[in-house]
Amino acid sequence: xxxxxxxxxxxxxxxxxxxxxxxxxxxxxxxxxxxxxxxxxxxxxxxxxxxxxxxxxxxxxxxxxxxxxxxxxxxxxxxxxxxxxxxxxxxxxxxxxxxxxxxxxxxxxxxxxxxxxxxxxxxxxxxxxxxxxxxxxxxxxxxxxxxxxxxxxxxxxxxxxxxxxxxxxxxxxxxxxxxxxxxxxxxxxxxxxxxxxxxxxxxxxxxxxxxxxxxxxxxxxxxxxxxxxxxxxxxxxxxxxxxxxxxxxxxxxxxxxxxxxxxxxxxxxxxxxxxxxxxxxxxxxxxxxxxxxxxxxxxxxxxxxxxxxxxxxxxxxxxxxxxxxxxxxxxxxxxxxxxxxxxxxxxxxxxxxxxxxxxxxxxxxxxxxxxxxxxxxxxxxxxxxxxxxxxxxxxxxxxxxxxxxxxxxxx
Numbered sequence: 169x170x171x172x173x174x175x176x177x178x179x180x181x182x183x184x185x186x187x188x189x190x191x192x193x194x195x196x197x198x199x200x201x202x203x204x205x206x207x208x209x210x211x212x213x214x215x216x217x218x219x220x221x222x223x224x225x226x227x228x229x230x231x232x233x234x235x236x237x238x239x240x241x242x243x244x245x246x247x248x249x250x251x252x253x254x255x256x257x258x259x260x261x262x263x264x265x266x267x268x269x270x271x272x273x274x275x276x277x278x279x280x281x282x283x284x285x286x287x288x289x290x291x292x293x294x295x296x297x298x299x300x301x302x303x304x305x306x307x308x309x310x311x312x313x314x315x316x317x318x319x320x321x322x323x324x325x326x327x328x329x330x331x332x333x334x335x336x337x338x339x340x341x342x343x344x345x346x347x348x349x350x351x352x353x354x355x356x357x358x359x360x361x362x363x364x365x366x367x368x369x370x371x372x373x374x375x376x377x378x379x380x381x382x383x384x385x386x387x388x389x390x391x392x393x394x395x396x397x398x399x400x401x402x403x404x405x406x407x408x409x410x411x412x413x414x415x416x417x418x419x420x421x422x423x424x425x426x427x428x429x430x431x432x433x434x435x436x437x438x439x440x441x442x443x444x445x446x447x448x449x450x451x452x453x454x455x456x457x458x459x460x461x462x463x464x465x466x467x468x469x470x471x472x473x474x475x476x477x478x479x480x481x482x483x484x485x486x487x488x489x490x491x492x493x494x495x496x497x498x499x500x501x502x503x504x505x506x507x508x509x510x511x512x513x514x515x516x517x518x519x520x521x522x523x524x525x526x527x528x529x530x531x532x533x534x535x536x537x538x539x540x541x542x543x544x545x546x547x548x549x550x551x552x553x554x555x556x557x558x559x560x561x562x563x564x565x566x567x568x569x570x571x572x573x574x575x576x577x578x579x
Contacts, residue, residue, distance in 0.1 A: 176203050258321075258341030264334065265301055278312050278321060278341055284432040292339070295325040299337035302327055309344065316502055320344040330551040345504075349573075352553045374414040430463040430575050431471055437494055440475045444483065451483045452491040459496045462507055465575040466552040474548050474556070478511040478568045485515030485566060498574065504553070506571045514565040518558060526558050545570075 230355060251385065258275030262268055271279070279288065291310050305325050311318040321341050328336040360442040385403040392400060434457040441453040464471070482492040493512040518526070527542050546556045554572035561567045 170351050201212050257343075260338075260339045260341070261328070261336060262296060262300070262334045262339070264300065266296060266337075269336065274343075275339075275341055278314060278319060278343075292323060292325075296337055297325060297340065299325045299327045299339075300334060302329075302334045312341075318502055320348060352573075371414050374410065378407050378410040378414060382411070398508055428465050429468055431466055431468040432461065432463050433471075433509065433572070434462070434496055436468060436472050437496060437509060440472055440479060441494060444479055445477070448483050450489045451486070452489075453479075454491050454493045456493070456495040458551075459498055459507055462498060463575040464507060464552060464554075464572040466572075470548045471552070471572075474545045474570060475509065475511075476558070477545045478509075478570065480517070481541065481568065482513035482566075486513040489516070492512055505574055507574050508569055508572075509570040512561050512564075512565060512567045513571075514561075517560045517564060518566050522558070527556075 172324070255272060256274065258278050259270075259272045260268060260275045260279070261270045279292075289310070289312060291308055295308060297306040304327070308323040309320065310323065313319075320343070321484060321572050322344055323339065323341055325337055325339045327334045330336055331395070385400050385407060389397065389400045389404065407529065438455065441455060479492060479494065488493060490513070493510070495510045495512070497508050497510075499508055527546050539567055542556070542558075549556045549570060549572065552572055554570065557569050557571075559567055559569070
């Protein structure tokens with residue numbers, strides 16, 4: 169029973185008792201004498217005593233019901249808080265004036281501890297004002313600064329209607345970083361497949377040509393001696409290298425036979441450095457590998473081509489017999505966490521034109537160069553969600569930096 173209703177009934181009952189007593193006092197006694205009056209008073213005293221006992225009983229019931237209602241309200245509030253704190257998305261509610269009413273931990277981390285709608289970033293504040301005016305703002309995607317990091321979020325705001333009028337608003341914030349990572353991986357799958365179809369035909373043509381060249385070189389190897397034989401040996405070595413590149417391209421053209429791999433960056437760098445040490449005996453590789461077990465998702469053959477290209481450029485840019493420094497590290501910046509490889513030489517460095525045009529296709533400052541190396545390196549890096557950049561190195565020379573998003577660590 170409603171405690172307020174019980175109290176009203178009891179109050180009405182007491183008023184009736186008082187009125188009855190007044191009427192008794194005004195009614196002439198039917199009996200005379202002190203005994204009659206005493207009997208009447210005793211009777212009404214009993215009625216009043218019974219009424220008081222009934223009142224106390226009903227008041228106790230009302231108090232119990234009120235305490236039970238308060239307990240249920242507290243339990244409901246606690247359950248609401250537990251549910252709100254457990255939601256993986258940010259949830260914020262505002263009153264009709266735009267003041268913050270509730271905010272769960274996720275929303276507090278994304279928005280800070282502001283106490284009013286005016287403390288919201290501009291695009292969110294605009295959404296809130298639209299909702300408080302009774303409108304339905306469109307879905308919004310924006311970046312929120314949390315410390316020095318930009319966190320992508322999706323925002324949905326709706327008015328809270330009570331009795332046909334807007335009493336406040338609710339805002340839901342969904343972090344999009346994981347969704348965007350999945351979208352990047354999906355694009356990687358699609359673009360690798362498209363690029364694979366293109367390279368398949370080219371690789372087959374290369375394989376046919378290299379096979380013809382090798383057969384001719386092997387025939388000549390048994391017919392010539394001296395300097396001519398050395399030239400034929402060089403031809404055989406280059407046709408073997410071309411065959412390996414062709415095999416890599418064909419493997420790339422069929423990437424989904426084995427799927428995307430977890431590629432350990434340090435292992436790729438070390439393998440490429442050793443291979444190039446054999447190809448360029450005069451150069452020295454200085455390795456500083458700081459990412460053991462750290463991987464990226466992609467194709468190992470493609471990433472090896474990127475590293476090979478960057479190191480070859482550094483070798484050819486530096487002095488004869490010079491060294492190339494290869495350094496891996498894991499960093500964090502405003503755009504997220506990255507595995508990086510820096511390839512540093514002590515060559516002539518970069519001109520302004522080099523910095524502007526280094527990644528243009530078919531542009532090369534090297535004799536016999538195709539001008540496609542850096543262009544393909546950047547393309548492959550982008551397919552893996554990363555970047556390749558060039559800059560001048562302190563003290564002379566240049567530094568090429570490969571940045572890739574980290575995958576799972578190798579156990």
